[in-house]
Amino acid sequence: MKIAEKKALKRESIIQTALQLFSTNGFHKTTIPDIATKLQMSVGNLYNYFSSKDILAQEIIKYTSEALGEKIRVVNMMDVSAEEKIHKIVTVYFTMAQDKPEMIEYFLRVYLSNREVFKDGCDGMVCVSGFITEIMIFFDDSVSSGELRNQDFFSAFGLFMGYLGGMVFLKGEEVLPKGIEFYIDDISRNIYNALKA
Amino acid sequence: MFITPKPTLLWLQAITCNGNTHSFLNHPDLFSILSHFEIVHHPSLESSYTMEDVINGEVPCDVLILEGSFIDEGFLKAGVEVSSLIHTYATKAKHIISAGTCATFGGIFKQKDPENISGFCFDLEEKTSRYDTYASKLISLPGCPMHPKWMSYVLLMLAANKKIAIDNLHRPVELYGYTVHTGCTRNEYFEWKIDTKNYGLKEGCLFYEQGCQGPYTRGSCNKILWNDISSKTRAGTPCFGCTEPTFPKASLFHTQTNMGIPAKMPLGVPRRAYLTLTGVVKSFKIKRFTTRLLEYDE
Numbered sequence: 359m360k361i362a363e364k365k366a367l368k369r370e371s372i373i374q375t376a377l378q379l380f381s382t383n384g385f386h387k388t389t390i391p392d393i394a395t396k397l398q399m400s401v402g403n404l405y406n407y408f409s410s411k412d413i414l415a416q417e418i419i420k421y422t423s424e425a426l427g428e429k430i431r432v433v434n435m436m437d438v439s440a441e442e443k444i445h446k447i448v449t450v451y452f453t454m455a456q457d458k459p460e461m462i463e464y465f466l467r468v469y470l471s472n473r474e475v476f477k478d479g480c481d482g483m484v485c486v487s488g489f490i491t492e493i494m495i496f497f498d499d500s501v502s503s504g505e506l507r508n509q510d511f512f513s514a515f516g517l518f519m520g521y522l523g524g525m526v527f528l529k530g531e532e533v534l535p536k537g538i539e540f541y542i543d544d545i546s547r548n549i550y551n552a553l554k555a
Numbered sequence: 556m557f558i559t560p561k562p563t564l565l566w567l568q569a570i571t572c573n574g575n576t577h578s579f580l581n582h583p584d585l586f587s588i589l590s591h592f593e594i595v596h597h598p599s600l601e602s603s604y605t606m607e608d609v610i611n612g613e614v615p616c617d618v619l620i621l622e623g624s625f626i627d628e629g630f631l632k633a634g635v636e637v638s639s640l641i642h643t644y645a646t647k648a649k650h651i652i653s654a655g656t657c658a659t660f661g662g663i664f665k666q667k668d669p670e671n672i673s674g675f676c677f678d679l680e681e682k683t684s685r686y687d688t689y690a691s692k693l694i695s696l697p698g699c700p701m702h703p704k705w706m707s708y709v710l711l712m713l714a715a716n717k718k719i720a721i722d723n724l725h726r727p728v729e730l731y732g733y734t735v736h737t738g739c740t741r742n743e744y745f746e747w748k749i750d751t752k753n754y755g756l757k758e759g760c761l762f763y764e765q766g767c768q769g770p771y772t773r774g775s776c777n778k779i780l781w782n783d784i785s786s787k788t789r790a791g792t793p794c795f796g797c798t799e800p801t802f803p804k805a806s807l808f809h810t811q812t813n814m815g816i817p818a819k820m821p822l823g824v825p826r827r828a829y830l831t832l833t834g835v836v837k838s839f840k841i842k843r844f845t846t847r848l849l850e851y852d853e
């Protein structure tokens with residue numbers, strides 16, 4: 359394996375470990391030595407990859423946003439109706455919340471709750487554009503095909519993503535009486551009904 | 556001493572508003588350009604033959620300039636189908652220049668009878684039945700009207716016997732290789748996604764709200780300025796895309812968007828690339844772009 363490839367793998371494993379620790383123990387309670395210990399590497403070496411905890415936090419949000427964006431991109435490429443795409447996007451989101459809860463938890467509990475960490479470098483949509491771009495493409499396609507009603511981007515985005523985020527938050531708080539996959543059909547229908555032309 | 560005769564130039568009009576004739580008359584060096592040719596007939600300049608001679612098919616013609624939309628039957632001059640006149644001279648000519656969007660793609664007058672009216676060699680972007688016959692000598696100068704200097708570029712290149720590089724719709728690459736967006740004084744505002752608050756202001760870009768088609772319209776309006784002074788977009792009016800086969804479109808002062816996303820992307824730019832870039836750019840607020848360039852007294 360080439361050195362560059364090795365480094366890329368190491369970088370990714372740091373991101374995944376830090377993601378896990380930040381989302382379970384909280385951003386402020388997790389230290390760089392905690393992450394290094396879990397990875398069995400030295401603190402000094404970890405700093406070779408990420409020069410500060412804030413920068414690591416910013417790279418993680420980019421990483422999760424890209425990962426989610428890639429999955430939605432696959433849905434966007436499918437030749438199916440907007441209604442089906444909504445169902446697929448909701449499924450992607452909830453499946454991720456189920457299988458890799460740290461990904462979504464990170465967004466809700468670290469990214470949205472510690473704005474000061476992200477203010478320099480992750481201004482506005484800079485670090486979440488991988489995900490937002492795919493949602494934009496989904497909206498654009500569905501409005502031009504006449505399936506969804508044309509409106510301001512944020513009124514539609516808030517309805518869609520606020521809803522999904524809220525459900526995952528409730529899941530994290532353990533207040534949902536049923537597993538999150540139980541809600542996929544109803545929520546998809548609600549979103550479609552709210553946005554359809 | 557032996558003097559090579561000047562090439563003969565015939566300007567023929569079909570269904571037209573005279574816009575291209577007028578545009579060309581505004582050229583500051585009109586007579587010096589025309590001095591390279593013998594004007595055998597022109598709708599508004601003194602010429603060596605009358606319209607009657609033209610109709611009789613007696614006039615020599617090296618360079619044929621066509622203005623106006625084309626129809627096979629039903630548009631007559633002095634009892635003669637203009638289409639047959641055009642065929643007569645197009646056959647004789649060494650070069651055919653379609654002046655303006657009507658003669659090139661159909662343009663405004665096509666709206667009257669979209670089935671039968673078209674450009675001479677193109678119907679919108681499709682080739683007409685005449686294309687194969689005349690393609691080898693065809694140069695397209697779309698625009699509503701075409702810029703006078705686009706015409707002079709072509710005429711002077713022909714007079715100098717130089718080859719003109721053209722694209723698939725026969726437009727000179729030198730003139731239409733660019734988009735109208737190239738050279739617009741509002742480029743910085745476009746880059747940082749700052750829309751203008753009104754027409755005619757110096758600040759802001761007209762792409763996001765006011766319907767500017769500059770980023771996907773071919774033409775050099777912001778490189779070769781109108782009246783050597785300005786352009787629509789510099790002055791604060793959206794580009795209407797008048798050089799495009801799709802011209803005219805409806806609601807020219809309004810950008811069509813799908814949930815806030817422009818329905819038409821800049822030429823050749825993939826939507827994913829555009830949205831990624833603009834999403835990032837929109838996240839920054841740059842003070843210089845949010846203040847007036849000049850403070851005017853109220």
Ligand code: SF4
Pocket residue numbers: 735736737739740741742745759760761762767768769770788789794
């Ligand atoms: S006004 Fe039009 S041509 Fe000028 S920068 Fe904006 S989009 Fe481009």
Ligand code: SF4
Pocket residue numbers: 698699735772773774776786787788793794795796797798
């Ligand atoms: S700015 Fe646009 S509409 Fe105006 S003349 Fe140029 S191409 Fe035509």
